Amino acid sequence: MPVAQLQSLQCSDCPIRHRAVCARCEADELEALNVIKYYRSFQAGQPVIWSGDQMNFVGSVVSGIATLTQTMEDGRTQMVGLLLPSDFVGRPGRSGAAYNVVATTDVVMCCFRKKPFExxxxxxxxxxxxxxxxxLDELDAARxxxxxxxxxxxxxKIASLLLILARRDVSLGADERIGGALSFDLKLTREAMADYLGLTLETVSRQISALKKAGVIILEGKRHVIVPDMRRLIEEAGDDSDGGLVG
Amino acid sequence: MPVAQLQSLQCSDCPIRHRAVCARCEADELEALNVIKYYRSFQAGQPVIWSGDQMNFVGSVVSGIATLTQTMEDGRTQMVGLLLPSDFVGRPGRSGAAYNVVATTDVVMCCFRKKPFExxxxxxxxxxxxxxxxxLDELDAARxxxxxxxxxxxxxKIASLLLILARRDVSLGADERIGGALSFDLKLTREAMADYLGLTLETVSRQISALKKAGVIILEGKRHVIVPDMRRLIEEAGDDSDGGLVG
DNA sequence: TGTCATCCTTGACACAGATCAACCCGAGGT
DNA sequence: ACCTCGGGTTGATCTGTGTCAAGGATGACA
Structure with missing residues (x-):
């Protein structure tokens, strides 16, 4: 997840900087983009579909979290992507095995109409x-x-997920650091985490408790996570790539 | 895996048609591509690396199978992609978590030098x-x-893998059909399959035996698979999308 | 204040798949 | 003919995670 290295792009009225479309001449493109964009908001649980026109190109999350999920007939579901603020999404369901884009919390998206965008x-x-x-970056992340x-x-798996969420919050500046500790809000339910990790929600709960008991994380309430030592978490994740977050 | 729908492209001296780079003006591009391409072969087990120059863009498999794998420090490995004849590969290891490209059988690749290609x-x-x-298609497949x-x-999992391999062979015309049955060669070892599926090789072996006993597949030797009824296999895979292969 | 719904936690038990181990088979090599 | 070696099969047992079930915490609402 080399998100931190991405260029970013500030719309005229969005509160966040989107992951960039244009790395070179930001100013010019911004002007163009500001002309053809519009906003849509979605309630938690609502499928994210562009009005009528098959959602043919690209939108960027401004606030909230949306998820890409795949479902089997018998109800088993697997989350295949997480759309956090600044992420782009486009062209779901174009090819054979379609996945669904669903707003997990209330979501506001910044959309670009297909034709002018193309x-x-x-x-x-x-x-x-x-x-x-x-x-290609998304493909790397998927792999x-x-x-x-x-x-x-x-x-x-749990440690890996926490790591990803922590890194994302850091790259958006939404984290808090107090004396080397890093804390962030967990915006997913246990069930959503389970769907992302290919586990059951009970197992997720148990493993979070275990990490808590081991002192790797500290919970405030059920959703606020404090990571006293990032290295511990990285170790738990069995991850060699530190994403440049430790230093 | 919407491979069958892809445009394809015949090089001047490759025995196969590659997945297309250009869907529109094949003839023109072909001429250009034939000028800037060259060949490399790799032995089974050898890592696939472009001579010196960090493999900066794209190559296409002509024969053999290469795999993309990720490995943890303790040796656990997960295959994240399968490169069959006609597949393209480019830019591995560019971003943080690099995966390795390894020739699983002897491989010949048709390569395009970075600069002229760009x-x-x-x-x-x-x-x-x-x-x-x-x-984007690869991303869909990964998801x-x-x-x-x-x-x-x-x-x-086993059924899903067999399905993918069968479909690929069909789209390349490398299959044989006798009275509705479809047969193809399994070019992977049990271990490679296990790495692809996140299983152990023992479990792979057992489940293949189980599918054989259930009559879903017939084995000739250890590597040649006959599928008497594609629908059965699709059912075993728990897959709704039939990939347009049944009819 | 009580009720209800949602989200979460924890326990007991079952089972799919991992692990460990023995053995088979066919292809080269000498 | 014999040996060796890589790939494959099968069995016995172990274990991590799923499944089923009960109950706790919190917030919305009447």
């Missing part, structure tokens, strides 16, 4: 190039997650 | 667009695989 892409090749880079799903223990 | 991309925007589409890894049983 015209913009055609005019400015480096935007297309940047989009390719972003997609990294395959290791988590296929080979890690429940405890390692 | 120039070609810049000149012809629809090639860049096509590359984006291909990457589909996350469902397999996270939520399917061992038996379903």
């Amino acid at each position: 015209e913009l892409m055609a005019r400015t090749p480096h935007i297309a190039h940047r989009l390719l880079e972003m997609t 990294e997650w395959m290791l988590v799903l296929g080979r890690k223990t429940a405890r390692e | 120039e070609l991309m810049a000149r012809t925007p629809h090639i860049a667009h096509r590359l984006l589409e291909m990457t 589909e695989w996350m469902l397999v890894l996270g939520r399917k049983t061992a038996r379903e």
